[in-house]
Amino acid sequence: MILRKLLTNAAFAAWLTRGLLLILVLPPVLAFVIAAAAGFGPSANPANLRIFSWALLGRSLFIAMIVALLAAVLGGFCGTVTGRLSRAASALMLFAFVLPLATPPSVHAYVWRNVALSAGLLGGLFVEGGSGIVNYAGAVFSMVSAFWTIPALAAFAVSAGPARRYELEARPFASPSIAARRILVPSVLPAVAASAGLVFVLAFGEFGAVALWQINTFPAHVLSLYSATFEPHLAAAASLVPALVTGLAAALVFLVAARALSATAVERANVEREILWRPSRVLKALLAVFVLFLVAGPLTVSVWYAAARWSSVAGLAGILGELGFSIVFASAAALTGAAVAVFAAAAHWTSRGPWRTLILVIALAAFFLPSAGAGLAVKSVSQLRIIPAAFTATPAALVYALAARFLAVPLLLAALALSRVDANYRRLVEISGATGLRAIVSVGVPVAFPAAFAGFAVAAVLGVAELPVSMLVSPPGSPPASVDLFNLMHYARQSEAFAVAVAMSVGSSFAIIGALAITRRLWKRYLPAH
Amino acid sequence: MEAILARSLTKLFDRLPVLDGASLSVPEGQRLVVFGPTGVGKTTLLFILAGLVRPDAGEVSLFGTKASGNGRFIPPEARSIGMVFQRALLWPHMSALQNVEFALCQSLLSRLERRRKALEALALFGVDGLASRRPDTLSGGQIQRVALARSIVASPRILLWDEPFTGLDAATRNVVAACAVDFMQKARTTLVAVSHHLEDAGALLAKCVRMEGGRIVPLA
Numbered sequence: 001m002i003l004r005k006l007l008t009n010a011a012f013a014a015w016l017t018r019g020l021l022l023i024l025v026l027p028p029v030l031a032f033v034i035a036a037a038a039g040f041g042p043s044a045n046p047a048n049l050r051i052f053s054w055a056l057l058g059r060s061l062f063i064a065m066i067v068a069l070l071a072a073v074l075g076g077f078c079g080t081v082t083g084r085l086s087r088a089a090s091a092l093m094l095f096a097f098v099l100p101l102a103t104p105p106s107v108h109a110y111v112w113r114n115v116a117l118s119a120g121l122l123g124g125l126f127v128e129g130g131s132g133i134v135n136y137a138g139a140v141f142s143m144v145s146a147f148w149t150i151p152a153l154a155a156f157a158v159s160a161g162p163a164r165r166y167e168l169e170a171r172p173f174a175s176p177s178i179a180a181r182r183i184l185v186p187s188v189l190p191a192v193a194a195s196a197g198l199v200f201v202l203a204f205g206e207f208g209a210v211a212l213w214q215i216n217t218f219p220a221h222v223l224s225l226y227s228a229t230f231e232p233h234l235a236a237a238a239s240l241v242p243a244l245v246t247g248l249a250a251a252l253v254f255l256v257a258a259r260a261l262s263a264t265a266v267e268r269a270n271v272e273r274e275i276l277w278r279p280s281r282v283l284k285a286l287l288a289v290f291v292l293f294l295v296a297g298p299l300t301v302s303v304w305y306a307a308a309r310w311s312s313v314a315g316l317a318g319i320l321g322e323l324g325f326s327i328v329f330a331s332a333a334a335l336t337g338a339a340v341a342v343f344a345a346a347a348h349w350t351s352r353g354p355w356r357t358l359i360l361v362i363a364l365a366a367f368f369l370p371s372a373g374a375g376l377a378v379k380s381v382s383q384l385r386i387i388p389a390a391f392t393a394t395p396a397a398l399v400y401a402l403a404a405r406f407l408a409v410p411l412l413l414a415a416l417a418l419s420r421v422d423a424n425y426r427r428l429v430e431i432s433g434a435t436g437l438r439a440i441v442s443v444g445v446p447v448a449f450p451a452a453f454a455g456f457a458v459a460a461v462l463g464v465a466e467l468p469v470s471m472l473v474s475p476p477g478s479p480p481a482s483v484d485l486f487n488l489m490h491y492a493r494q495s496e497a498f499a500v501a502v503a504m505s506v507g508s509s510f511a512i513i514g515a516l517a518i519t520r521r522l523w524k525r526y527l528p529a530h
Numbered sequence: 531m532e533a534i535l536a537r538s539l540t541k542l543f544d545r546l547p548v549l550d551g552a553s554l555s556v557p558e559g560q561r562l563v564v565f566g567p568t569g570v571g572k573t574t575l576l577f578i579l580a581g582l583v584r585p586d587a588g589e590v591s592l593f594g595t596k597a598s599g600n601g602r603f604i605p606p607e608a609r610s611i612g613m614v615f616q617r618a619l620l621w622p623h624m625s626a627l628q629n630v631e632f633a634l635c636q637s638l639l640s641r642l643e644r645r646r647k648a649l650e651a652l653a654l655f656g657v658d659g660l661a662s663r664r665p666d667t668l669s670g671g672q673i674q675r676v677a678l679a680r681s682i683v684a685s686p687r688i689l690l691w692d693e694p695f696t697g698l699d700a701a702t703r704n705v706v707a708a709c710a711v712d713f714m715q716k717a718r719t720t721l722v723a724v725s726h727h728l729e730d731a732g733a734l735l736a737k738c739v740r741m742e743g744g745r746i747v748p749l750a
Binding site: 166168169173174176178183186187189262263266271272 | 613
């Protein structure tokens with residue numbers, strides 16, 4: 001009787017799910033906040049190190065904005081055109097769009113810096129070479145190369161999906177070219193704008209690619225406070241401003257994405273491709289050039305370097321084994337995060353309350369913290385006396401850290417998916433008398449499940465590539481593949497580094513494509529109306 | 531003169547025949563309502579008449595000119611049609627007025643003239659007061675009336691309406707239909723509408739036929 005009352009009690013269900021989420025996210029966030037507070041203390045900065053700099057902030061914002069703008073233009077164009085190719089061609093292009101995302105941005109920078117070195121732009125010096133303009137352009141170009149397919153994927157999703165229905169509505173009145181200009185392009189723009197915001201967030205927080213091009217941005221400065229000067233308290237204090245910028249940008253992205261999504265709830269347009277706009281040969285050729293240059297190019301360079309000294313690459317079996325372990329740990333972390341996220345999102349959907357926003361902000365905070373800060377925070381939590389020593393001696397701490405850091409991804413996706421669901425669904429749940437955990441499990445979770453699954457896949461891929469957290473929290477003696485990759489790059493063992501990068505990119509790409517296919521099937525099963 | 535002459539139209543989807551030799555003849559200025567249960571091919575018939583779907587067999591002639599069939603195809607925008615889709619959509623980045631104005635994008639009218647005509651069309655369906663509103667602020671019935679205005683604003687020779695009065699109450703439907711009939715009579719516009727409700731045919735003062743097994747048969 002008591003159990004039944006608990007199961008159907010809305011407040012109990014809401015706090016149970018919130019409790020799970022807070023157990024995962026709150027300790028590292030609190031540990032970080034305490035560290036940051038200590039960084040502002042009177043004796044915290046005896047060496048008088050710089051915590052805040054307008055010049056650094058301005059440079060970081062400028063680079064991130066240029067990257068977002070270029071990625072939006074390039075990706076928006078390529079995604080829109082790809083949405084109108086044949087099924088086989090668009091499937092091939094989709095794989096090409098996923099490939100750069102599955103490659104860490106620092107690897108993109110490594111590829112393009114090697115290309116610049118070979119082209120004589122760095123004066124023969126890999127580390128210290130290059131003029132200011134070359135380095136700035138290289139950093140921007142490397143990040144565009146890493147992130148441009150995010151807007152491309154967003155534009156593709158709209159161009160091949162709801163934009164077809166909007167364009168069909170226009171065809172009795174307008175030619176395909178007019179319909180494309182006045183209906184297709186404006187339909188794609190909100191999704192491209194939202195994804196450009198995401199690119200801005202990622203580019204603003206990126207430290208590896210800019211550091212390789214000898215450019216100091218705010219995130220690179222924070223990382224150097226953590227790793228070069230070993231001032232974790234100052235680093236935590238310094239990272240509050242970039243974390244705030246990232247948080248504000250992410251909130252804006254969420255709003256734009258929610259608005260863009262609201263216009264996509266239309267039925268499929270069941271017409272022949274010939275009736276709607278189709279790209280000309282020139283546009284298709286332009287698409288091919290961009291994809292060849294920005295996707296096939298880096299991949300070819302990586303494979304070429306890896307193959308140049310095949311004998312050393314052949315001894316990589318151990319590292320590839322570690323890649324397998326990394327995938328297992330990152331998947332376990334993503335699964336934990338996605339499970340908590342789907343319950344939390346479903347609980348918020350079935351029973352709204354004033355705590356909703358605060359809980360969301362706390363969950364997102366772990367995502368906005370600097371990576372090294374999050375890693376150190378988990379490390380300090382795991383060193384508490386109440387935590388068993390086995391926690392740090394095993395990959396459990398790494399799984400916990402990755403789960404807490406990337407929980408925001410499935411949480412945001414699940415929340416966005418639920419925001420698209422007709423409010424009457426929720427009212428029907430209330431009318432049917434299902435409340436509390438029963439309502440969450442029977443309705444909320446299934447509705448949010450496909451989005452949470454997509455979030456799981458993205459979080460797993462991010463977890464495999466995550467460097468500072470892995471470096472700080474992984475158990476002694478078994479470094480994850482991302483740490484190995486960093487070490488190989490650091491010690492200029494190019495062939496091995498590129499071989500690991502190619503294995504990581506191709507493996508993660510197949511994982512993402514597989515997850516997308518499963519998500520699509522799940523969505524059809526659970527949400528036939530969408 | 532026959533405004534619409536469709537002969538032996540056949541269309542397969544996933545190898546299943548949706549239209550199976552459907553034939554239709556509508557004289558100029560006449561209004562015809564096609565009834566039938568869901569999934570019988572009514573919307574496909576409208577799409578073929580509009581040029582949004584090509585028939586697998588059969589042909590369509592509009593005002594004596596072959597529009598589809600035997601290798602000939604006139605694109606939708608060159609058929610002088612106005613269309614209201616089932617679950618009509620307004621483009622979310624445009625206001626109600628801009629949505630209607632878009633249907634005049636191929637005309638040679640000045641911008642001012644296009645705006646005037648769009649406002650007139652909105653007024654015909656009683657929604658000129660919503661001209662500046664965005665679609666996400668309109669109710670289902672208001673969206674439907676803006677879509678009806680959009681279909682007639684360019685004075686097309688043929689109107690193809692799919693469930694045109696969805697979301698309208700009976701009284702509003704009768705007022706809207708009376709205004710539309712008045713417009714069609716003055717302009718000698720031909721109408722083919724698809725509906726589930728016999729009352730729609732009454733309101734439009736239209737002839738009725740039924741679709742059954744992919745063919746058009748007289749109403750029993």
